[in-house]
Amino acid sequence: KAAAQATPAGAGGVLVRPRSNAANGPSPQVVSGPSCPTNVATGFAPSDIHGAASSLAQVVVTNVDIGIYNRATCALLSRVSLKSFFGRTNTAETLFDPRVIYDKRTGRFFVTVESRNSGNTDQFQFFAVSTSSAASAFFKYTLLLSQGTFRFCKRALNSFWDYPNVGSNAYRWYVTANDFPATGAASGAALVINKSPTLTGSMTTVSCFAGLPSNIAPPIVLDTSTTATLLSPGSGGGSAIARRDFVVNTAGVGSNDALIARPSFPIPAWTSSAGGVQPNGQRLDALDGRFQSASIQSRGLLWNVHTINQSGFARARLYRLTNASTTVSPAPSLIFTPFTTVKDDIFNPSVATGSGLVNAPIFITATRTVRTIPGPSGNALMLMFSGLNASANGADWAADGIRASAVAIATASGTTCNTSSRLVCRWGDYSSTQVDPLSSGRGLGWNQFNPGPGTTQFNWATASGQVDLNLPFAPAQ
Numbered sequence: 473k474a475a476a477q478a479t480p481a482g483a484g485g486v487l488v489r490p491r492s493n494a495a496n497g498p499s500p501q502v503v504s505g506p507s508c509p510t511n512v513a514t515g516f517a518p519s520d521i522h523g524a525a526s527s528l529a530q531v532v533v534t535n536v537d538i539g540i541y542n543r544a545t546c547a548l549l550s551r552v553s554l555k556s557f558f559g560r561t562n563t564a565e566t567l568f569d570p571r572v573i574y575d576k577r578t579g580r581f582f583v584t585v586e587s588r589n590s591g592n593t594d595q596f597q598f599f600a601v602s603t604s605s606a607a608s609a610f611f612k613y614t615l616l617l618s619q620g621t622f623r624f625c626k627r628a629l630n631s632f633w634d635y636p637n638v639g640s641n642a643y644r645w646y647v648t649a650n651d652f653p654a655t656g657a658a659s660g661a662a663l664v665i666n667k668s669p670t671l672t673g674s675m676t677t678v679s680c681f682a683g684l685p686s687n688i689a690p691p692i693v694l695d696t697s698t699t700a701t702l703l704s705p706g707s708g709g710g711s712a713i714a715r716r717d718f719v720v721n722t723a724g725v726g727s728n729d730a731l732i733a734r735p736s737f738p739i740p741a742w743t744s745s746a747g748g749v750q751p752n753g754q755r756l757d758a759l760d761g762r763f764q765s766a767s768i769q770s771r772g773l774l775w776n777v778h779t780i781n782q783s784g785f786a787r788a789r790l791y792r793l794t795n796a797s798t799t800v801s802p803a804p805s806l807i808f809t810p811f812t813t814v815k816d817d818i819f820n821p822s823v824a825t826g827s828g829l830v831n832a833p834i835f836i837t838a839t840r841t842v843r844t845i846p847g848p849s850g851n852a853l854m855l856m857f858s859g860l861n862a863s864a865n866g867a868d869w870a871a872d873g874i875r876a877s878a879v880a881i882a883t884a885s886g887t888t889c890n891t892s893s894r895l896v897c898r899w900g901d902y903s904s905t906q907v908d909p910l911s912s913g914r915g916l917g918w919n920q921f922n923p924g925p926g927t928t929q930f931n932w933a934t935a936s937g938q939v940d941l942n943l944p945f946a947p948a949q
Contacts, residue, residue: 507854507879507937508546510918511539514553516568517929518757518898523918523936524574524581526605527910530936531581532918533570538583540607541936549608554585558598558612564591567598569901571638573692573766576909578671579605584638584647586617593630594619597647597663601670611673615663625661625680627651633661635901639690639766641700643667643720644729646690648702651682660684660704664718664729681731685714687762689776691769694828698722701734701795703767705778707760709743712736713791735798737791745779745786747896748817748841751850754889756841756899758786758819764902765821770828772796775861777836779819786817788838792861815843818855820919824905825861826912833941834861835915837879837905851882854921856905858941879937880921889929897929914940 508530510523516535523532525543532539539551554567570585581602587595595617600610617633618626626633632652639646645665650658661682669676685704693700698720705713714736721728747755758779767776774793779786821838836857842850856877889897900920908914915938922933 506546507935508541510534510541510934510936511537511551512934513930513932515930517932518900519920519932519934520569520901521918521920521934522571522902522904523916524572524904524906525908525916525936526574526579526581526607528605529607530916531572531574531583531602531607532934532936533572533583533585534934535568535570536566538570538572546936554598557610558585558600558614560587562589565589565594569634569636571636571902572904573638573640574605574906574909575640577642578667580671581605581607581610582638582640582645583610584636586633586636586649588632595626595633597633597636597649599645599647599665599670601645601673603673611670613670613676615678625651625663625682627653627659627661627682630654635687635762637689637763637766639692639700640667641691641693641698641720641769642696643698643722644700644718645670646700646702646718648684648688648690650686658686658707660686660688662688662690662702662718679729681718684716687760688714688716689763689765689767691767691774694768694770694826697769701767701769701774703737703763703774703776703793705739705742705761705763707744707762709741709761710739711741712738713793737793737798739791742780742789745781745817745819746784748786748819748839748852748899749843750841750852751843751846755896756819756839756852757896758817758899759901765823765904768823768825768828769795770825773828775823775825775834777821777823779821785815786819788818788821788836790823790836817841817843820900820903822903822905822917824907824915826907828861830862831860833907833913833915834859835905835907835917835939835941837903837915837917837919837937839899839903839919839921848881848883852899852921853881854879854917854919854935854937856915856917856937856939858915858939877937877939879917879919880933880935882922899929908938911940913942914938 510532511534540549583600597615600612603609647663652658664679688704700718702716715734717732719730744761745758825834903919
């Protein structure tokens with residue numbers, strides 16, 4: 473563990489409907505909301521879209537821009553490059569892999585982005601905190617990871633810090649990453665940022681915890697717990713989810729937080745998917761089975777979702793984990809197979825649920841392709857799934873069929889994008905899902921939905937969307 477200082481540069485209630493008198497209540501009804509076009513291609517693949525929203529604004533980050541949109545009208549308020557946003561002018565430097573979350577507790581957006589330099593091994597982790605929920609101004613910070621002979625948190629000067637993921641609790645911001653050495657396997661690392669000073673733009677303290685499992689994802693902690701549980705399903709396959717706990721020292725500034733190794737969660741064995749297949753046979757990258765979004769942590773429970781291989785198809789597997797033990801509760805997992813009459817792939821998923829109350833709404837954003845349906849109907853589609861977070865292996869999701877709402881449909885199928893050595897079109901390292909801060913029954917999602925218009929992976933489009941799950945009963949207390 474190490475610590476450093478980052479230099480600054482410059483609650484609402486849960487809305488539910490009355491409980492039904494029926495034993496189980498009638499099935500929830502889903503209403504699809506408006507879809508908003510968001511950031512478009514900048515000649516960088518993949519888009520790496522990530523988004524978050526307050527009651528006033530939505531912030532959308534992609535490679536290599538940040539866009540601020542009016543929440544009610546989708547109107548673009550500003551869109552600038554990440555380099556411009558963080559005041560970087562070095563032409564050899566690229567800022568990429570952005571992330572953004574909205575912290576309902578403080579009414580602030582938290583944005584992160586990393587850098588690489590084409591001429592050396594210098595790397596920075598940048599982060600910013602909005603001054604309000606309007607996202608009209610930000611406090612911006614620069615954290616040096618490596619430069620010259622100095623390094624912080626990276627295992628070596630020439631290792632590569634990549635794939636940052638973000639989370640938070642009441643006291644800290646969390647940024648996890650993979651640290652790739654020049655040779656050999658990656659390990660995980662985590663930056664733990666003292667939150668309170670960043671809300672006023674003051675100098676803050678950042679602690680480093682290295683040597684973690686790779687692909688480790690931080691949580692978004694919805695309750696007031698001082699423990700934040702990080703999860704890693706591994707890479708390529710496995711039968712366990714590794715677990716680490718960060719325990720906040722509320723009397724300290726971050727450097728005295730504790731990292732505790734916990735027993736892993738045993739899960740059904742899985743392997744990674746070869747990718748989602750479009751109608752023209754071109755595959756879209758489904759990655760290595762990592763968690764592409766932060767976990768949701770509340771009331772002793774954890775939720776996350778990832779892409780696995782199921783009989784040659786990409787499928788999204790959802791977990792609900794009991795944090796007090798190595799229990800997967802109430803069932804090992806739910807594998808989405810909502811469209812049984814067609815050969816479809818479901819991948820690039822992210823998940824969100826509200827307060828953590830049992831049977832509260834849960835939402836998943838994902839990409840779907842269909843191999844057997846030609847034309848736009850089979851092309852990449854942005855879907856939002858909705859159900860209840862206490863799913864007993866999908867039973868309550870399936871009461872009236874898995875509820876899936878189409879948000880945006882691709883108009884092009886990227887017919888020549890598989891010419892790279894990866895044999896897949898780069899699609900997206902991320903998608904994001906959030907419960908609307910105005911209503912616990914509404915899910916918001918952000919995803920790439922088009923590998924075009926055009927025929928390469930460098931011409932993409934992204935969107936945000938929403939679905940309303942109108943519950944006829946209140947979540948169980």
